[in-house]
Amino acid sequence: MDQNRTPYFQALLDYVDSGVQPFHTPGHIQGNGMDLAFREFVGDNICAIDLTPMPGIDDLLQPTESIKEAQRLAADAWGADHSFFLINGSTSGNQCMMMTALNPGDRVAVPRNSHKSMLGGLVMSGAEPVYMRPEVDEELRMDHCVTPETVAATLEANPEIVAVYLVSPTYYGVAADLASIERIVHDAGKLLLIDEAWGPHFHFHPALPLSATAAGADLCINSTHKMLSAFSQCAMLHQKGPRIRLDRLAMVLKMFLSTSPNLPMVASLDVARKQMATEGEALLTRTIELAQETRARINEIPGLYCFGEELRGRKGIYALDPTKIAVTVTGLGYTGYEASEILRRRHNIQVELADLFNVVALFTIGTTRDAAERLVQALREMARDDRELDMFAPSGILEQRLKRGNFRLPPVPPMRMRPREAFLAEAEFVRFRDSVGRICAETLTPYPPGIPVIAPGEEITAEIVDYVRLELKAGVRIQGPYDDKLRKVRVVKE
Ligand SMILES: Cc1ncc(COP(=O)(O)O)c(C=O)c1O
Incomplete structure (x- = not known):
C-alpha cells in the first residue's frame, strides 16, 4: 500500500479548499463564532478542519471512504488484519477489547498491575478476573510483566478461562515475552488481548521489543498519542487472526464512539501512521x-x-x-x-x-x-x-x-466480590482509616501510573490503608474516590 497517502487528512483539506458554505456542526463554523483569544491561540487551520461527518469526509462510526482507507493503511503499517481509530484513548480500547471478547461470567486472566481502564472493561462486560501476579522487583520496588510460566500455570489451574489479557510494556518500559505467551495462550485455545498503550512505536524499529501485532495478539491497543505524534486521546485498536468476531467488535466500537468525533484528532491518527510507516x-x-x-x-x-x-x-x-x-x-x-x-x-x-x-x-x-x-x-x-x-x-x-526496614508494597488484597457486583452494589461511606475488612466499592488509584491499589470487590486490608496514607502524605494524587480527600471510602453496604 502507498503509505505516503493520508486519505483522511486529505479529505478535510479538500473540504476546506472547496469553499463550501457550512450550515452544520460544530457551531463555531470553522472558527467564525469562536472566542477570538482562543482562536488566535489555536490558529485558523485547526478551526477550519474541525468539521462533522458528511459525504466526502466519511464517518468514523460507519467508514466507507477515506477513513476506511486510512484504517486499512494503519493495519498494513502495524501488521494487523484490521485497525480501528479510537478517540477516547486506550481507556476505551481496553473497554472495547473486553466487551468484544468476553460475556458476563466469563473468566479472564489479567495482571493485577493493569491500568484502571481494564477494571472499567470488567465492570462493563461482567467478566470475572483471575489475577495473575506480575513479577515484583523488590530492589526497584516496581512491578514488571507477567511471565510465560505464570500464564501457563494460571491456565492450567483455571481451564475455564476464556481470554488472557496482558499489559506490555509497563509504564516504566519493561516488556513481556509475548512470543512465548502467544504460543501458550493460543495452544490452549484462548484469546490473547494486549494492552500495548505504551508501545505504539515498537512495530517500527528492530531494536525495540516485539510488537503485540507481530506476536499475534488477537486484539491489542496502542495509545498513538502517548509515544507517537497523534493528538491526545488518539489511540488504535488492532485485530489479527481468525478468533475475534468482527461483527461483535464493530458493534462494540460504535457503542464507545461519539457520533461527533473530533476530526482533527482523527486526521492526526492518519498522519501519525504515515510518519511511522515512512520515516519511523x-x-x-x-x-x-x-x-x-x-x-x-x-x-x-x-x-x-x-x-x-x-x-x-x-x-x-x-x-x-x-x-x-x-x-x-x-x-x-x-x-x-x-x-x-x-x-x-x-x-x-x-x-x-x-x-x-x-x-x-x-x-x-x-x-x-x-x-x-x-x-x-x-x-x-x-x-x-x-x-x-x-x-x-x-x-x-x-x-x-x-x-x-518496614516498607513493603502492599500485597494484593483478597477479592471478595466480582468488580461489577461491587461497583453496582448498594454502598455506604466509612472513615478510610477504619475501613479495614470492608469490601471496597470504588477504585483507589495513585495517578500516574494509574494502577489501582484496590479495586471494587476487594477487601480493604491494613496494609492497603497504611500504603495509601503514606502515598497521600507523600503528596500523590489518588484518583477514583468519591471523597477526593479520602477521609471516607465507598464500601459495599453490609
Ligand atoms: C497501561 C495503560 N493502559 C491504558 C491506559 C489508558 O490510556 P489512555 O490515556 O490513552 O486512555 C494507560 C494510561 O496511562 C496505561 O498506562
Whole structure:
C-alpha cells in the first residue's frame, strides 16, 4: 500500500479548499463564532478542519471512504488484519477489547498491575478476573510483566478461562515475552488481548521489543498519542487472526464512539501512521540513541539510578524500551514526587510520571538534544550534596520507613466480590482509616501510573490503608474516590 497517502487528512483539506458554505456542526463554523483569544491561540487551520461527518469526509462510526482507507493503511503499517481509530484513548480500547471478547461470567486472566481502564472493561462486560501476579522487583520496588510460566500455570489451574489479557510494556518500559505467551495462550485455545498503550512505536524499529501485532495478539491497543505524534486521546485498536468476531467488535466500537468525533484528532491518527510507516525507523533510531546516551549520563550522577539493558533477563523483564527513562531517586533521599516537584519548580521541567521511588521521563520522536541536556543538568544539580538546605531538601518521609526496614508494597488484597457486583452494589461511606475488612466499592488509584491499589470487590486490608496514607502524605494524587480527600471510602453496604 502507498503509505505516503493520508486519505483522511486529505479529505478535510479538500473540504476546506472547496469553499463550501457550512450550515452544520460544530457551531463555531470553522472558527467564525469562536472566542477570538482562543482562536488566535489555536490558529485558523485547526478551526477550519474541525468539521462533522458528511459525504466526502466519511464517518468514523460507519467508514466507507477515506477513513476506511486510512484504517486499512494503519493495519498494513502495524501488521494487523484490521485497525480501528479510537478517540477516547486506550481507556476505551481496553473497554472495547473486553466487551468484544468476553460475556458476563466469563473468566479472564489479567495482571493485577493493569491500568484502571481494564477494571472499567470488567465492570462493563461482567467478566470475572483471575489475577495473575506480575513479577515484583523488590530492589526497584516496581512491578514488571507477567511471565510465560505464570500464564501457563494460571491456565492450567483455571481451564475455564476464556481470554488472557496482558499489559506490555509497563509504564516504566519493561516488556513481556509475548512470543512465548502467544504460543501458550493460543495452544490452549484462548484469546490473547494486549494492552500495548505504551508501545505504539515498537512495530517500527528492530531494536525495540516485539510488537503485540507481530506476536499475534488477537486484539491489542496502542495509545498513538502517548509515544507517537497523534493528538491526545488518539489511540488504535488492532485485530489479527481468525478468533475475534468482527461483527461483535464493530458493534462494540460504535457503542464507545461519539457520533461527533473530533476530526482533527482523527486526521492526526492518519498522519501519525504515515510518519511511522515512512520515516519511523530513522526517527526512532535518533530517539533511541539520545535516550541511551542520556541514560548513561544520568547513571554517572551519584545517588541516581536509571535501569536499562543490564536488567534484561531479570524475572518479568524480557525486553526493554529504552525510550522510557525511569530514574530512581531514593539514593538522594527524595521520593519520586519530591524529585518531580524540584524538577518542575526549580528547573521548569515536567516529567511524565512520579511514584514513591522514581520519576519517569519519556523520550519520543519529539524530544530534542537540548531538552535531554536540560534534564541531565537539572538532575546533576538536584544531586549536588554541597547545596544549602532549602525548601527543596528531602522531607525524609520515605527514608525513615526504608531505614526502619518496614516498607513493603502492599500485597494484593483478597477479592471478595466480582468488580461489577461491587461497583453496582448498594454502598455506604466509612472513615478510610477504619475501613479495614470492608469490601471496597470504588477504585483507589495513585495517578500516574494509574494502577489501582484496590479495586471494587476487594477487601480493604491494613496494609492497603497504611500504603495509601503514606502515598497521600507523600503528596500523590489518588484518583477514583468519591471523597477526593479520602477521609471516607465507598464500601459495599453490609
Ligand atoms: C497501561 C495503560 N493502559 C491504558 C491506559 C489508558 O490510556 P489512555 O490515556 O490513552 O486512555 C494507560 C494510561 O496511562 C496505561 O498506562
